[in-house]
Amino acid sequence: MPAELKEDFSTFSYSARPKRQCTYTVSVKTMDRKGAGTDSDILCVLHNDSGQSSGQFVLDRCLKNDFEKGNTDEFKITTTYLDQIDTIEIWREGGRSGINEWFVEVIKVHCKESNMTYVFPFLRWIKENYHYRIRHLDTTLPQQDPYTEQRRMELDDKKKTYKMEVKVSGLPTQAKDIPEDEKFSFDYEFDVAKLAAKAKIGIKVAELTSRRWKSLKDISTIYSGKVFTKPTPLLNKSWKTDEHFGFQRLGRLNNTVITLCTEIPTRLAVTDEMLAPFLEGKTVQDAIAQKKLFYVDMEILDGIPTRPGYHVCAPIALFYHNDSANLVPIAIQLNQQPTQNNPVFLSSDPPYTWMMAKMWYNNSDTCYHQAITHLGFTHLVMEGCVLATHRNLSHSHPIFKLLAPHFLYLVAINGLALTTLINPGGIIDNVMSPGIDGIFEVIRRKCYTADKLVFSSLTKVTMEPLYTKEICYSIVGVFVIVNNISYTQVRDENVLIGYHFRDDAILVWDVIKNYVTKYVRLYYDCSVTYTEDHEIQAWAQELVKSRGDGGCGIRGVPGDGSITNESDLVSILTSIIFTVSVGHAAANFAQYDEYGFPPNYPMTMEGLPPVDKTSLMEEAIVAALPDKTTSLDVMALAKILSGMGTNKLGDFEVKYVYDPKAEIVVEEYRKELGKLSKRMESLEKIRQVSYPWLNPNNIPNSISI
Numbered sequence: 001m002p003a004e005l006k007e008d009f010s011t012f013s014y015s016a017r018p019k020r021q022c023t024y025t026v027s028v029k030t031m032d033r034k035g036a037g038t039d040s041d042i043l044c045v046l047h048n049d050s051g052q053s054s055g056q057f058v059l060d061r062c063l064k065n066d067f068e069k070g071n072t073d074e075f076k077i078t079t080t081y082l083d084q085i086d087t088i089e090i091w092r093e094g095g096r097s098g099i100n101e102w103f104v105e106v107i108k109v110h111c112k113e114s115n116m117t118y119v120f121p122f123l124r125w126i127k128e129n130y131h132y133r134i135r136h137l138d139t140t141l142p143q144q145d146p147y148t149e150q151r152r153m154e155l156d157d158k159k160k161t162y163k164m165e166v167k168v169s170g171l172p173t174q175a176k177d178i179p180e181d182e183k184f185s186f187d188y189e190f191d192v193a194k195l196a197a198k199a200k201i202g203i204k205v206a207e208l209t210s211r212r213w214k215s216l217k218d219i220s221t222i223y224s225g226k227v228f229t230k231p232t233p234l235l236n237k238s239w240k241t242d243e244h245f246g247f248q249r250l251g252r253l254n255n256t257v258i259t260l261c262t263e264i265p266t267r268l269a270v271t272d273e274m275l276a277p278f279l280e281g282k283t284v285q286d287a288i289a290q291k292k293l294f295y296v297d298m299e300i301l302d303g304i305p306t307r308p309g310y311h312v313c314a315p316i317a318l319f320y321h322n323d324s325a326n327l328v329p330i331a332i333q334l335n336q337q338p339t340q341n342n343p344v345f346l347s348s349d350p351p352y353t354w355m356m357a358k359m360w361y362n363n364s365d366t367c368y369h370q371a372i373t374h375l376g377f378t379h380l381v382m383e384g385c386v387l388a389t390h391r392n393l394s395h396s397h398p399i400f401k402l403l404a405p406h407f408l409y410l411v412a413i414n415g416l417a418l419t420t421l422i423n424p425g426g427i428i429d430n431v432m433s434p435g436i437d438g439i440f441e442v443i444r445r446k447c448y449t450a451d452k453l454v455f456s457s458l459t460k461v462t463m464e465p466l467y468t469k470e471i472c473y474s475i476v477g478v479f480v481i482v483n484n485i486s487y488t489q490v491r492d493e494n495v496l497i498g499y500h501f502r503d504d505a506i507l508v509w510d511v512i513k514n515y516v517t518k519y520v521r522l523y524y525d526c527s528v529t530y531t532e533d534h535e536i537q538a539w540a541q542e543l544v545k546s547r548g549d550g551g552c553g554i555r556g557v558p559g560d561g562s563i564t565n566e567s568d569l570v571s572i573l574t575s576i577i578f579t580v581s582v583g584h585a586a587a588n589f590a591q592y593d594e595y596g597f598p599p600n601y602p603m604t605m606e607g608l609p610p611v612d613k614t615s616l617m618e619e620a621i622v623a624a625l626p627d628k629t630t631s632l633d634v635m636a637l638a639k640i641l642s643g644m645g646t647n648k649l650g651d652f653e654v655k656y657v658y659d660p661k662a663e664i665v666v667e668e669y670r671k672e673l674g675k676l677s678k679r680m681e682s683l684e685k686i687r688q689v690s691y692p693w694l695n696p697n698n699i700p701n702s703i704s705i
Contacts, residue, residue, distance in 0.1 A: 020080070020081040021078055021079065021080065021081060022078070022079065022080070022082075022111060022112065022113045022114075023076060023077070023078050023112045023113070024046070024054075024076075024077045024078075024079065024109055024110065024111055024112070025074055025075070025076060025077075025109070025110040025112070026044065026059060026074070026075045026077055026107065026108075026109050027072060027073070027074050027075075027107065027108040027109075027110070028042075028059065028066075028067065028072065028073050028074075028075070028104065028107050029071075029072045029104070029105040029106050029107070030067050030068060030069055030070065030071055030072075030073075030102070030103065030104060030105065031069065031070070031103040031104065031105045031123075032069055032070035033181075034069070034180075034183075035069075035101065035103075036069040036070075036102065036103035037067050037068040037069040037071075037102065038067050038092060038101070038102035038126075039065075039067070040067075040092035040093060040094060040102060040128065041058060041060070041092065041093045041094065042058065042059040042060070042066075042067065042090065042091075042092050042102075043057070043058055043059070043090070043091055043092070043093065044056070044057055044058075044059055044088065044089065044090045045057075045088075045089040045090075046079070046082060046085050046087075046088055046089075046109065047082075047085070047086060047087040047088075047089060047133075048082050048083070048084050048085055048086045048087070049086045049087075050083075052080075052082050052083075053080070053082075054079040054080045054082060055079055055080055057077050057079055059073075059075045059077075060075070061073070061075060067102060069103075081111075081113060082111075083114075084116070084118075085109055085111070085118040085136060086135060086136055087133050087134065087135055087136070088107060088109065088118075088120045088133070088134055089131055089132070089133045090104075090107070090126070090131075090132050090134075091126070091129060091130060091131045091132065092126055092128055092129070093128070093129060094128060094129075101125045101126060101127065101128070102125065102126045103124070103125050103126070104122035104123075104124060104126055105121075105122060105123060105654075106119065106120065106121050106122060106655075106658070107119075107122060107134075108120070118136045119136065119137055119658050120134045120135070120136060120137075120138060121134070121137070121138045121655075121656070121658045122134055122138075123395055123654070123656065124154070124395055130153075132150065133147050133150060134396075135147075135396070137658050137659045137660075138395070138396050138658070139396065139398050139401065139523075139657075139658070139659040139662065140396050140397075140398075141397065141398070141523060141529070141532075141533050141535075142394065142397070142533060142534055142535045143532040143533060143534070145394075145396060151394045151396065151535075154394060154395065155391070155392065155535075158390050158391055159391050161179045161181075161390075162175060162179055162387045162390040162391050163176040163177065164176065164384070164387050164391075164547075164550055164551070164552075166547050167418065168440055170440070170443075170444035170447070171380060171440060171443055171444065171447070172376075172380040172381050172383065172384050172447065172547070172552070172553070173383070173384040173387065173547050173551070173552050173553065174380070174383050174384070174387075174414060174418075175383065175386075175387055175411050175414075175415070178411055178412060178415045179390075179411070182386075182409070182410075182411040182412050183412050184409055184412050211627045211628055211629065212622075212623075212627055212628065213622050213625055213627075213628060213631070214622070215618065215622055216599060216618060216621065216622060218622075219597065219598060219599070219625075219631070220234065220597075222632070227639070228596065228635055228639065230596075230597075231592060231593045231594070231597045231600065232593050232690070233593065233594075233597060233600045234596075234597040234600070239597060239600040240355065242328040242329055242347055243326045243327075243328060245328070245329050245358050245362075246319055246326060246327035246328045246329060247326075247327065247498070247689050248362070248365075248594070248601070249294075249296065249319065249327060250327060250498055250499045250500060250501060250502075251499075251500040251501055251689060251691040252590050252593070252594055252601075253369050253373065253374070253586075253587060253588075253590050253591065253594050253601075254365050254366075254368055254369040254373050254587075255373075255499075255501035255502075255586060256373055256377075257296050257298075257368065258294050258295075258296055258319070258327075258496075258499075259294060259295055259296065259297070260291060260294055260495070260496075261288055261293035261294050261295050261318070262288060263288070264284065264295075264318075265295055265297055265318075267316060267333075267336050267337065267338065268295070268316045268318060268331065268333055268338075268344070269333060269338035269344050270318065270331050270344055272284045274331070274344070274346070275318070275330060275331065277348060278320055278328075278330040278346075278347060278348075279292075279320060279330075280322060280323055287320065291321075291495045291496075292320060292321045292322075293318065293319070293320060293321075294319040294320075294321065294327065294496070295316065295317060295318050295319065296315075296316070296317050296319070297316045298313070298314050298315050298316070298364050298365075298368060299314055299316075299336055300314070300368070300442060300445050300446060301313070301314040301364055301367055301368065301442065302314035302335075302336050304367075304434055304438040304441045304442055305434065305435070305437040305438045305441055306433055306434050306435065306438050307429070307432075307433060307434070307435040307438075310433040310434075310435075310604065310605075310606075311433065311605070311607075311608055311609060312363065312364055312367055312433050312434050312438065313334040313335055313360050313361070313363070313364045313609055314335055314336050314364065315332060315333060315334045315335070315360070315361045315364050316332075316333045316336070317329055317331065317333075317361055318330055318331040318332075321496055321497070325497045325498055325688075326498065327496065327498065328347070329347060329358065329361075330346065330347050331344050331345070331346055331347075332344070332345045332357045332358065332361050333345070334357065334361065334609045334610075335609075341611040341612070342611070343611075343612060343613055345357035345610075345613065349613055350613070350615040350616065352615070352616040352617055352618060352620060352621055353610070353613055353614065353615055353616045355616075355621060356610055356616055356620065356621060356624065357610065359599060359602055359605065359621070359624065360605060360609045360610075362600075362601050362602060363433060363602050363603070363604070363605045365601070366432070366595075366601060366602070366603050367432065367433070367438065367439070367442060368442065369587065370428070370432065370439060370603075371434075371438075371439045371440075371442035371443050371446075372442060372443065372446050373587045374584075374587040374588060375417075375422070375439070375443070376442075376443040376446060376447065377579070377583060377587070378579055378580065378583050378584040378587055378588075378703055379410070379413070379414050379417070379584075379703055380414070380443070381552075381554070382410060382576065382579055382580050382703060383410060383411055383414050384543075384552035384553075384554065385543065385552065385576050386410055386411055387411075387552075388539055388542040388543050388551075388552055389403050389404075389407070389539065392535055392536075392538040392539040392542055393535050393536070393539055394535060397535055397536075398519070398522070398523045398659070398662070399520075399523075399536060399539075399569075399573070400656075401656040401657050401662075402516070402519055402573065402577075402656075402657075403573070403577070404654070404656050405652035405653065405654060405656060405701050405702070406576070406577050406580045406581065406701050406702045407580070407702055408646060408653055408654070408701065408702040408704055409646070409702060409703075409704035410580065410702055410703045410704065412704075413703060413704055413705060421637075422436050422439065423436070424436060427633065427637055430630070430633070431603050431604060431626070431630055431633050431634050431637070432603045432604060433603070433604050433605060498689070500687065500689075500691035500694075501586055501691065501694070504680060504683075504691065504693075504694035504695075505582055505586065505694060507676055507679070507680070507694075508578070508581075508582050508649075508676065508694055508696060508699070509574070509578055509582070511669070511672045511673060511676055511696075512574055512577050512578055512581075512582075513570065513574045514669075514672070515665065515666075515668070515669040515672070516570050516573045516574045516577065517566070517570050518665045518668070519662060519665050519666075520566060520569055520570055520573070521566070522659075522661055522662055522665065524566060524569070527564050527565060530563050530564050530569070531564055533563075536569070537562065537563060540557065540559060540561050540562060540563045540572070541561040541562075543557050543561070543572075544557050544560060544561040545561070557572060558571045558572055559572075580702050580703050581649050581699050581700065581701055581702070582699055584700075584703045585693055585694060585698065585699040585700065586693055586694060588641060588642070588705070589642055589644065589693050589698065590642070590693055591638040591641050591642045592635070592638040592639050592641075592642040593642075594638070595634050595635065595637075595638035596635050596638055596639070598625050598626065598631045598634065598635075599621065599625060602624075602625060602626070603626070603634050604626040604630060604634075605624050605625075605626075606623065606624050606625065606626060607623070607624055640705075641705060643705060644698065644700055644705070645700075645704055645705055646700045646701060646702060646704045646705075647700065647701060648696060648697050648698070648699060648700065648701070649673055649696045649699040649700065649701055650666075650669055650670040650673045650696070650701070651670070651701070652701060653701070673696040674696075676696055677695050677696045677697045680692075680694070680695040680696075681695065
């Protein structure tokens with residue numbers, strides 16, 4: 001074997017064997033993935049820490065095709081008895097069929113005489129002629145692992161496979177190429193393709209002779225139930241109401257921008273007299289003091305690129321939380337600078353005029369949602385975290401085993417998006433007003449100019465915490481303590497009643513953080529344990545290292561690239577798990593409900609936004625909507641993205657954790673998620689408006705769609 005791959009075998013005494021013999025059952029599970037099987041000769045030795053070994057034996061069954069992908073093969077071996085087995089040594093010698101590698105999921109060795117079973121989680125490709133030594137349960141910090149050269153070799157290989165690259169200027173780091181281990185399984189890839197084909201068939205069936213919609217009623221005729229069912233806002237006829245428009249800020253897709261109003265935004269051209277009719281007898285100052293006024297300011301969209309002939313507003317909207325506990329819009333200014341051609345629309349304006357203002361606002365909201373809340377804050381930033389984890393943490397590292405189940409298909413779905421959704425001339429470029437140039441510009445602005453969101457800055461300021469529960473949430477280029485993703489200064493559930501996203505996210509956050517804390521404490525017991533763990537230090541450094549220097553460029557990570565305590569590590573890990581599960585679920589799975597009826601949440605608006613308060617008719621609303629082909633493309637896309645294709649939170653597709661004490665923590669986690677799921681089912685029954693998206697049963701482990 002190559003000199004750089006050789007290990008010191010002198011600690012194992014092959015000759016010093018007890019004469020006592022024993023029968024072992026060796027169970028080998030080959031991973032169910034393309035190319036995982038092998039026809040190589042597989043050789044094995046069992047060792048213990050006392051220097052005893054079993055001697056070499058071959059794993060082979062006569063006339064059987066062993067080690068096929070997805071199969072579990074059992075071998076009866078009679079060899080030297082060991083009072084315990086601490087390490088398995090395994091290697092393969094030359095493939096007879098030209099297959100170069102073999103992916104082993106797990107090997108279990110059962111001793112008939114002692115009735116003991118030893119578990120060796122591999123979850124690795126086995127190189128030809130390299131002697132792998134895996135410890136029982138294979139869960140060790142690097143400073144405690146006797147096989148340092150093997151760890152180094154594997155991490156060197158992963159650094160070559162998981163290469164980082166900034167594919168789009170100004171955006172987060174992504175994988176240069178999709179590693180084989182990150183690609184979709186055949187079944188999952190087929191399911192996604194089948195769903196997409198079904199939606200496309202639905203489009204062809206639904207398309208009529210005319211390219212334009214004739215009326216709002218005309219749109220409702222396309223819902224046959226076979227492909228496109230009626231979205232909830234259309235089904236319950238709520239989409240026109242101010243109550244629904246307000247709830248879209250709290251319990252739909254873009255729930256992270258509603259902000260408590262401590263003063264009226266300076267660029268919003270409203271007066272106390274203008275707002276008085278909507279405040280139920282309160283003055284503006286009374287409403288502010290009672291925490292009943294809120295706003296959203298989309299300044300970040302001002303002047304972004306758009307597709308030729310299309311326009312995107314940068315609105316400011318004012319919302320009032322009324323005495324019936326409903327958040328309702330009371331004023332919308334569609335662009336930032338107050339001018340004669342940029343009026344403030346009020347809820348008392350003519351119905352279709354007010355509807356038009358809300359639709360243009362929602363068109364802007366879709367830009368923010370897709371660019372930042374969805375693509376930027378979940379998909380893109382988490383890809384960098386996936387890469388940093390693989391490049392710096394050994395498969396044997398307990399933190400790798402904690403994170404790995406939450407990374408399933410994330411790199412693959414991002415790679416697919418770059419070639420089919422957010423590529424020049426792709427779907428997003430054709431169905432959204434800003435196109436990909438505008439979407440990428442919004443991400444750049446939010447990622448790398450929003451210094452006020454840097455984690456370390458927020459932890460040092462002397463303001464009250466934003467919520468009663470602390471939530472650390474990662475966004476592109478930033479880790480932020482925001483106590484439930486939103487940047488509002490809302491402290492508790494008695495403010496902004498009906499903020500289901502906030503209330504549910506806090507509950508799931510607490511369960512995830514408790515799980516992570518208990519897990520981390522199994523392996524780290526003092527500051528030295530952290531500082532001597534060179535893998536976790538390298539991981540933290542790569543998270544914060546600039547993108548130009550080959551890192552993720554995430555500013556403000558707790559510890560700033562050096563992890564010395566439980567609090568920082570737990571915050572980072574909880575952030576990552578929360579983001580790929582809860583954060584993505586909130587931003588993704590209501591997409592068909594929102595985008596499935598074009599007037600409810602339009603990705604594209606035709607023409608220009610209104611410049612005065614002229615009374616409009618329904619025809620103007622319909623004319624502002626995209627044509628049938630574009631509308632149906634959006635609906636098909638939303639249908640595909642809203643499908644949950646992987647397991648629910650805590651129900652992991654691949655088992656990484658075998659350490660019994662860690663398995664107890666995982667099982668406790670599952671039980672807590674189960675209790676929370678039942679609690680949320682009870683909450684659903686009494687809620688005025690449904691919000692099922694953050695029930696743990698509806699949250700996947702990873703970003704896989």
